[in-house]
Amino acid sequence: MPDVIVLATGGTIASRHDDSGAAVAADSGADLLGSAGEVAGVTVTVRDVVRADSSALTLEQLDAIRAAVGEALSSPDVAGVVVTHGTDTMEETSLLVDLAHADPRPVVFTGAQHPADSPNADGPANLAGAIAVAADPAYRGLGVLLSFAGEVQTVRGLAKVSTTAPQPFSGGLPVAELAGSAPHRLLARNAPIADVRVDVVASYPGADGVLVDAAVAADARGIVLVGTGSGNTTVALADAVRRAIDAGVVVVVSTRIVAGPVDAAYGGGGGAADLVAAGAILSRRLRPGQARIVLLALLAGGVAPRWIEAYLGR
CATH class of the missing domain: 3.40.50.1170 (L-asparaginase, N-terminal domain)
Incomplete structure (x- = not known):
């Protein structure tokens, strides 16, 4: 039994x-x-x-x-x-x-x-x-x-x-x-996440960079940006993302939309293409809550940003 x-x-x-x-x-x-x-x-x-x-x-x-x-x-x-x-x-x-x-x-x-x-x-x-x-x-x-x-x-x-x-x-x-076959999964080290700070910042019409700058000032190691559409934001918020990345913070872009991939399809100063050009990582499938968990776990395990991108980019 x-x-x-x-x-x-x-x-x-x-x-x-x-x-x-x-x-x-x-x-x-x-x-x-x-x-x-x-x-x-x-x-x-x-x-x-x-x-x-x-x-x-x-x-x-x-x-x-x-x-x-x-x-x-x-x-x-x-x-x-x-x-x-x-x-x-x-x-x-x-x-x-x-x-x-x-x-x-x-x-x-x-x-x-x-x-x-x-x-x-x-x-x-x-x-x-x-x-x-x-x-x-x-x-x-x-x-x-x-x-x-x-x-x-x-x-x-x-x-x-x-x-x-x-x-x-x-x-x-x-x-x-699944027909008995497991989906492709990458494993993270079982490292405690409690001491890692990753903040979530939402984009919306008129959003400026104050909350991103505040996260950086609070010693966040990562930020998940909740974009609009396929991962887009305002010009001011994109500028703040650049400052955060320059300060060594890992920025991951997700979306508030329930279905569909995050994609670097738009520019214009605040589009996902501009965020990627600044060094942000796209969470193509995972929505903000799960993207934050991945970022927490991989940062806690000492994983380099390129491997974070490899996981979230699938």
């Missing part, structure tokens, strides 16, 4: 409404497993790592979650690991784990769109499904996965695109389309 370890970290799946009507993380991992019920043919062990809304997670807590996954997989008797997590930042934490996950055994993230005390609670079914995926040898060698609303996706490229839909995520590769 396969053994699966469930790591509980809070999130909506563990939340209940307090006296004010707000949902707050309350349930333990044992509570979650009790609601999900038994999964036939699987032995499950639960460990509580964090109990928080994922929007409030710190980099130290992300490091702790990744370390807990590694510890869970230290036993050869474990078939796979499930991480219950809030949906707000699930795309970030799951990618961080994936970047250093060289073990063939599946690590499966799941969560919920409705709190545990909601009449529409979806957490129990999602957790039961994730446990079944983690125990199934058919999912070995595919990296870190998301199991949600009956669908299984890889996590690279994942983004939360709805606050209400039963399946809030898109952008990962559906496992059903």
Whole structure:
């Protein structure tokens, strides 16, 4: 009988409404497993790592979650690991784990769109499904996965695109389309990210360079620029990007648009072509949250900018 370890970290799946009507993380991992019920043919062990809304997670807590996954997989008797997590930042934490996950055994993230005390609670079914995926040898060698609303996706490229839909995520590769072959993944060193500062700055009409300059002054080692369209910005913000790069800061360009590649198609002083000419790196597929995680992990691991570009440029 396969053994699966469930790591509980809070999130909506563990939340209940307090006296004010707000949902707050309350349930333990044992509570979650009790609601999900038994999964036939699987032995499950639960460990509580964090109990928080994922929007409030710190980099130290992300490091702790990744370390807990590694510890869970230290036993050869474990078939796979499930991480219950809030949906707000699930795309970030799951990618961080994936970047250093060289073990063939599946690590499966799941969560919920409705709190545990909601009449529409979806957490129990999602957790039961994730446990079944983690125990199934058919999912070995595919990296870190998301199991949600009956669908299984890889996590690279994942983004939360709805606050209400039963399946809030898109952008990962559906496992059903992989035909048993793993997507190309580059691995990062398992180095703590808590002491690395990477800031996110958004572009918008009239944006100047104040926030980029402030990030540089705060000793940021990296900046993710959330561009408009295919990765474009204002002339003033592009000038600030040049100053940041000249100061030794790695600047990665993503976009606020949900779908489509980031591309150096436009110039004019603030287009992505101008940013690339200044030395910025395009995150062609990953959206800002995941681009920041890649930048954090690779900077923490001492990876040179050219390898950051090699990863994000795929």
